[in-house]
Amino acid sequence: MISFMLNGKAVELDVDPSMPLMWVLRDELGMTGTKYGCGIAQCGACTVHMDGQPIRSCVMPISAVSGKKVKTIEGLSEDGSHPVQKAWHQHNVPQCGYCQSGQIMSATALLEQNSNPSDEDIDNFMQGNICRCGTYPRIKEAIKTAANLSLAKNVGGDA
Amino acid sequence: MKNLLENVSRRKFLKGSGLAAGGLVLASTIPAWSPAWAGQSKQTHDLNLFVSVNTDNTVNIVCHRSEMGQGIRTSIPQIVADEMCANWESVIVLQGLANEEYGSQNTDGSRSIRRFYTTMRQMGATARTMLESAAATFWRVPLSSVYAEDSFVHHKDSGKKLSFGYLAANAAELELPAVESLSFKSPDKFKLIGKEISSVDMHKFVTGSTEFGQDVRLEGMLYASIERSPVVGAKVKSFDAEAASKISGVVSTWQMPDQPTPVVFHPLNGVAVLATNTWAALQGRKALNIDWELGANSSHNSSTYLEELKRNIVTKGKSIRNAGDAYTALENASRSLNATYTMPYLVHAPMEPPAATAVVKDGECEIWACTQTPQSTQNNVAQALGIDKSKVKVNVTLLGGGFGRKSKPDFSVEAALLARQTGKPVKVVWSREDDIRQGYYHAVSAQHFIASLDERNNVTGWIQRTAFPSISWTFSGVTDEPQVGELSLGFGDLPFELDNLACETHKATGHIRIGWVRSVSNIHHAFAAGSFVDELAVETNTSPIQMWNKLIGEDRHVDPKAEGFEYGNYGDPMEVFPIDTKRLKNVLNLVVEKSGANKTTNEGEGWGICVHRSFVSYVAVATKVKVADGKVTVLEMHSAIDAGTVVNPDRVKSQQEGSMIFGLSLALMGEISVKDGAVEQSNYHDYPVLRMHQCPKIETYIVSSTAPPGGVGEPGTPPVAASLCNAIYHASGQRIRELPVNKHLRV
Ligand code: FES
Ligand code: FES
Numbered sequence: 042m043i044s045f046m047l048n049g050k051a052v053e054l055d056v057d058p059s060m061p062l063m064w065v066l067r068d069e070l071g072m073t074g075t076k077y078g079c080g081i082a083q084c085g086a087c088t089v090h091m092d093g094q095p096i097r098s099c100v101m102p103i104s105a106v107s108g109k110k111v112k113t114i115e116g117l118s119e120d121g122s123h124p125v126q127k128a129w130h131q132h133n134v135p136q137c138g139y140c141q142s143g144q145i146m147s148a149t150a151l152l153e154q155n156s157n158p159s160d161e162d163i164d165n166f167m168q169g170n171i172c173r174c175g176t177y178p179r180i181k182e183a184i185k186t187a188a189n190l191s192l193a194k195n196v197g198g199d200a
Numbered sequence: 201m202k203n204l205l206e207n208v209s210r211r212k213f214l215k216g217s218g219l220a221a222g223g224l225v226l227a228s229t230i231p232a233w234s235p236a237w238a239g240q241s242k243q244t245h246d247l248n249l250f251v252s253v254n255t256d257n258t259v260n261i262v263c264h265r266s267e268m269g270q271g272i273r274t275s276i277p278q279i280v281a282d283e284m285c286a287n288w289e290s291v292i293v294l295q296g297l298a299n300e301e302y303g304s305q306n307t308d309g310s311r312s313i314r315r316f317y318t319t320m321r322q323m324g325a326t327a328r329t330m331l332e333s334a335a336a337t338f339w340r341v342p343l344s345s346v347y348a349e350d351s352f353v354h355h356k357d358s359g360k361k362l363s364f365g366y367l368a369a370n371a372a373e374l375e376l377p378a379v380e381s382l383s384f385k386s387p388d389k390f391k392l393i394g395k396e397i398s399s400v401d402m403h404k405f406v407t408g409s410t411e412f413g414q415d416v417r418l419e420g421m422l423y424a425s426i427e428r429s430p431v432v433g434a435k436v437k438s439f440d441a442e443a444a445s446k447i448s449g450v451v452s453t454w455q456m457p458d459q460p461t462p463v464v465f466h467p468l469n470g471v472a473v474l475a476t477n478t479w480a481a482l483q484g485r486k487a488l489n490i491d492w493e494l495g496a497n498s499s500h501n502s503s504t505y506l507e508e509l510k511r512n513i514v515t516k517g518k519s520i521r522n523a524g525d526a527y528t529a530l531e532n533a534s535r536s537l538n539a540t541y542t543m544p545y546l547v548h549a550p551m552e553p554p555a556a557t558a559v560v561k562d563g564e565c566e567i568w569a570c571t572q573t574p575q576s577t578q579n580n581v582a583q584a585l586g587i588d589k590s591k592v593k594v595n596v597t598l599l600g601g602g603f604g605r606k607s608k609p610d611f612s613v614e615a616a617l618l619a620r621q622t623g624k625p626v627k628v629v630w631s632r633e634d635d636i637r638q639g640y641y642h643a644v645s646a647q648h649f650i651a652s653l654d655e656r657n658n659v660t661g662w663i664q665r666t667a668f669p670s671i672s673w674t675f676s677g678v679t680d681e682p683q684v685g686e687l688s689l690g691f692g693d694l695p696f697e698l699d700n701l702a703c704e705t706h707k708a709t710g711h712i713r714i715g716w717v718r719s720v721s722n723i724h725h726a727f728a729a730g731s732f733v734d735e736l737a738v739e740t741n742t743s744p745i746q747m748w749n750k751l752i753g754e755d756r757h758v759d760p761k762a763e764g765f766e767y768g769n770y771g772d773p774m775e776v777f778p779i780d781t782k783r784l785k786n787v788l789n790l791v792v793e794k795s796g797a798n799k800t801t802n803e804g805e806g807w808g809i810c811v812h813r814s815f816v817s818y819v820a821v822a823t824k825v826k827v828a829d830g831k832v833t834v835l836e837m838h839s840a841i842d843a844g845t846v847v848n849p850d851r852v853k854s855q856q857e858g859s860m861i862f863g864l865s866l867a868l869m870g871e872i873s874v875k876d877g878a879v880e881q882s883n884y885h886d887y888p889v890l891r892m893h894q895c896p897k898i899e900t901y902i903v904s905s906t907a908p909p910g911g912v913g914e915p916g917t918p919p920v921a922a923s924l925c926n927a928i929y930h931a932s933g934q935r936i937r938e939l940p941v942n943k944h945l946r947v
Contacts, residue, residue, distance in 0.1 A: 074408020
């Protein structure tokens, strides 16, 4: 039995301890907001927060999640009102949308660590998240907008 | 079962109409509506195939094309709602099931708006006219005294109004008006067309509540992962079913039925592992230990193959278009310039690997798939199961990117076969490795150009040759040279003013599945032609912009047919969509002016330009790079597009941004290599695509135009590679003729 906190709720389940968190979320718990893109920590589509840190859930065995706090895109806000989500909307960031859960989770983590990132900070932090559709210019702008929204509202994160 | 993307109900699509089946009929016809809805739902009243009105005053509009990031689930309803005078906030978008009555649903070839703009306006106008008629009858006033606005019909004199929802039942009983009787808005009255409207799926995108093909979940569903033949045509000799079955979570294994050749859209041979979750299925695959009989294609090696193409391409080939006598011009030339350009195989690598879910029950099949092509999915599944296609229902989910990969229905056929075999719902999950290794690849290619020059640096003759394995090989198994359809993509339609022109092809046969990738053969043709124009500018000491304008020549309509080439023009008539050199020069001059690409740069920096017409739209790109210490940095990209009438400028802009980045990915790093018949790459670490830190500043300029709408999803990509390599030359003096760039410089 493995237990952890998922978006503020306790979860307990009996699965192969080597199964990555991503497949546990998607297949066992039916939380498909976290996406599969590569399975080898190359694309960032599966990004979630574990104890406040962004991780690639496709390479995180569920055994290592035991006792941790996990936040997924579904736990970011009740209604899409997180500053990052709002900024994404404002800049019409998504094309196909498939990478965007991961992009948003990485961007949120970045802003939690650095409330006013420079272009270079954004490049460095976000380069693990691929967007095959090519929404990078808008992601960058949206992160800056979100930074302003967050500063104004002082929205922090608690994993 | 989870709440999937809302699809049109089967009842609604079966209800049908007297419309003749098949592609383009709908483009000029309104389906005959059968007033058979009496006794059905009291909530929803159908006005035509695409539009129904609910009694709560909301309006349902069908999007029959697949959403893969281009914004079609927003722009199709935008057109209908505008012409219908519906309030945008009250529009509900329904995703169309596979249904020939809609016309073609094959969402590729940059043709959703190009082919359906008029039809969608007709659908909106029909619905509006019926609602207006219903109101006029209700008030007993002349039709001319009423008008629709914002989901109400108003009476001009009295100021009375009735909502669409109130009128819906009466309107639905009316005869469909004849197309000729419809009136259309003048463009200055548009409220939605031409406006930057956010995606109807935006909230789902940002909250992760989207339903992609990979996300489908059905009660009691098995997850399948298939170990497929590494070489096209390879067969399974044996495998270890027992070892795979021992993996916790694995339910069963099944050898996929051997498929006939040519490969077409058949699933590849292989062994499926079915499990209670994806992870277990993937682990089971590792234990299969398949022994393959590899077959003839295992002798294919892409590097030696390309060397052979390069050897042949410098020799005279088979003529496909000819003007004057380019060979005599060459003999008489004061000097000549020649160059060979090559590109490797490429693969789509959409962010979401293919996935399909199927249920087979009581002789019927239902599919949920991230497909660009629901109708061909329906046909191919029906064929594979040996049932009538009316027994196959295809639900289209959102697509996590497509780029052409998902217009091949092989993955849905796999799901259908496995669902029938197991008697359970089955989701086939393609891994990234499957996607990279078992794709339908953009062809490896070689191009050769020879220009003849006189003393005054005029181009007096032009010879161009191309060689690449054809997409048709995938379907015939025997085609061994480029076909007209592919040569119509930026080769046989060369828009230059030349007295002496020879366009030729060389043979090349297929060994791996060749398919269409975003902008298809335009990718290599525009790279080669666009690079060669720049080389000519350098050779003659002319500025690139001058050389381009000189070669394109006078304002005119180019007619490749007059020079013996059966040009396809993307399936559209030349009278409506000519090759217009004025528009071509216009986008080029616009991008140069806006970007400053004709200005001098700092040491180690340079600009490159290229212009190309494809999918009946015109795109010019200007790229600025810096080259230092063997590393290229892309600083800026500017593109100008003339796509005629634009429905949603923000989505056109985002497609241009995406096309620049797609083009940069392939030009900088894109390479699939094949060794002993098998693809060597497997994931994003060895098939890299552009990342945030490599992404330049991107600007887009949209030419304002009332011309009929052209393509948007693809035309941005072709000019990228040449503009990039031209920029690298002007920054560093290094001419790159063999892509990708990372073979020559760090990126
Ligand atoms: S799926 Fe985890 S990084 Fe790609
Ligand atoms: S929006 Fe499609 S992959 Fe990023």
